[in-house]
Amino acid sequence: MTSVSTNGSVLVIEGLTRRFGGHEVVRSLDLRLEPGEKVALWGPNGSGKSTVLRCIAGTLLPSEGAVRVCGHEAGSLDARALVGASLSQERSFDMRLTGRANLLFFARLRFGSERIAALKVQEVEEELELEAIAAETVNRASSGMIQQVALARALLGDPALVLLDEPTRSLDADARERLWQALERRRRTSVVLATHLDEDVKRCGRRVDFPT
Amino acid sequence: MAAASTFPLKPPRLNRVLTLVRREYASRRTYRLAFLLDLMFGIANLLVYYFISRTLEVAADSNLGVSSYFAYVLVGIAITNVIGSASTGLAYRVREEQFTGTLEALMVQPVTLTELSAGLAGYPFLFSMGRAAVYILVGGSLLGIDFGRTDWFGFVTMLLVSALAFGSLGIILGGVMLVVKRGEALVGLFTYALGILGGAFFPISTLPDWLQPIARIVPTRFAFEGLRRAIFLGEDWANDAVILLLIGIISFPLANYFFARAVDHTRRAGTLTQY
DSSP, rough: OOOOOOOTTTTTEEEEEEEEEEEEEEEEEEEEETTTTTEEEOOOOTSSSSHHHHHHSSSSSEEEEEEEEETTTTHHHHHHHHEEEEESSSSSOOOTTTOOOOOOHHHHHHHHHHHHHHHHHHHHHTTTTOOHHTTSBGSSSSSSHHHHHHHHHTTTTTTTTEEEEEETTTTOHHHHHHHHHHHHHHHEEEEEEEEEOOOHHHHOOOEEEEEO | OOOOTSOOOOOOOHHHHHHHHHHHHHHTOOOOOHHHHHHHHHHHHHHHHHHHHHOOOOOGGHHHHOSSSHHHHHHHHHHHHHHHHHHHHHHHHHHHHHHHEEEEHHHSSOOOOOHHHHHHHHHHHHHHHHHHHHHHHHHHHSOOOOOTTTOHHHHHHHHHHHHHHHHHHHHHHHHHHHHHSSHHHHHHHHHHHHHHTSSSOOOGGGOOOOGGGHHHHHHHHHHHHHIIIIIISSOHHHHHHHHHHHHHHHHHHHHHHHHHHHHHHHHHHOOOOOO
């Protein structure tokens, strides 16, 4: 493991390269994110944005380079406790349960306590105005509704770093606004967002280009 | 990149394990008909063996205190379910999570792999314990099996040490499923062979001579014999329990290490979410 100095940064990526077989998807990416900073990974489909998010979340290992979250190796238990992620929203819930039951499940995994889990879910539901959506069984919910539940899951417990993969893709204008307001309210939360939409880039204020 | 520290082997936190078990129960509860059919199929299976036993009137194994072939096979079927669930539960649950797309969402949560494996395998294991209890209840109350000599403490102890020993095997098979994806046939064949060799359906003395030495050292043999002794003799189960306990103590950390390596392999290969 390469030694990386984090110096208070929430996210430090140094020389990240990720290959799948002989195909190099990400090459020598460097990125440093301070608390509260938001960055858009911008580029067309297949350019490696989601791969970077997965390397930060820890579900993929870098082929070369290093990724650290608040000084912890990406994917370690400590790093995972600091990261909220919404990676592949539409297939990441138990479809037979309601959005709320799913959120409670993930909140219990994160916090352990039943009481705190219920409180955190209630807070995020109110903030994102999700009460009606969360009451629906997931297999009856639309893509946009599921995407909002996925955002709620990523925000549970105000993590230091939020990873969002095309989070506005299926959202209507009101839901998009609620998403941005929720992210902007969290002034100490850093965000890495993969997108190919100009509006997302503008709201982030900082962009890393991913070529075709 | 050193991946060993990413999924450390830590003692599981019970509330995380129970959270995973509860979600599975909540999800399974929505399939009420499947739940009922599963139980009915098991009881129909018992009845087939009951009538075979009446037709053949075979006394299975007097060394184990078993009075009839049906008594022998009743315990075999009930316990095969429990052992099968302990040894394949995680593998099938990993497969389901891959299919439904929830595995990655679980892997980014702050839970250890031991919690994840125990939590994912927990519901099928508890369900199989309940099913075994129903079978034994049906066998005792409706089909004439005598549980008058049963040492229930021995029975529960044997189940627990069997769960530990075969749970370790289950964790290894869960890792295999994670890496090879469509490993159902391999997992099914392996556990079926363990049942046959261990004496689930007939005594190992009926196996070919060349196979008997292998059958004598198969862990399922200790589970089946110990459980039959606890149920039908009410004694002499402790040696089997100690052997299974030792197998469990030795194999549990090794199995968890293997599972962690399997997860790291999929993270390196980029196949964690593939099915």
